[in-house]
Amino acid sequence: MKAGTHIGPVVDQSQLNQDTDYIAIGQQEGAKLAFGGELLKRDTPGFYLQPALFTEATNAMRINREEIFGPVASVIRVRDYDEALTVANDTPFGLSSGIATTSLKHATHFKRNAEAGMVMGQSADGRRRFPRAVRRPQGFVPRLARAGPLRRRVPHNSQDGLHLGLSGNV
DSSP, X not given: OOTTOOOOXXXXXXXXXXXXXXXXXXXXXXXXXXXXXXXXXXXXXXBEEOOEEEESOOTTSHHXXXXXXXXXXXXXXXXXXXXXXXXXXXXXOOSEEEEEESOHHHHHHHHHHOOSSEEEEEOTTSOOOOOGGGSOOTTXXXXXOSOOOEEEEEESSOGGGEEEEEEEOO
């Protein structure tokens, strides 16, 4: 509740241990820990972990295949939009997914084809731009019922205005 707080502690010591174990697993499998992943001390007692961001990750790594339930995200590079959608859908998990693009074509296609319960998106400048017409139809029932890792897919190029695709859950 402290002003300036953006993320609270994980629920307990067991979850904190699991989160730090996954950070170690990511590093052992070859992902680069680009930011965070350190235990934090705060004025209030709790199980604080600095959010971790991995780069140079692949979809085959455990940090992208298993449920972490902690502040851990990874970046997976892909060649193009089609590979981004394929990688985003190659998971048994994923309650939400999203894409940030300047291409309405890709935004519409992603919203219709990403296999997640909730699909959202943003333009490259961070403002919501997708019209209601490309949102999931009312009454949509997600095929996936379990949570999974938050994963980020970053294409190597920005062909057709595609900048960033997101998939997974929080």
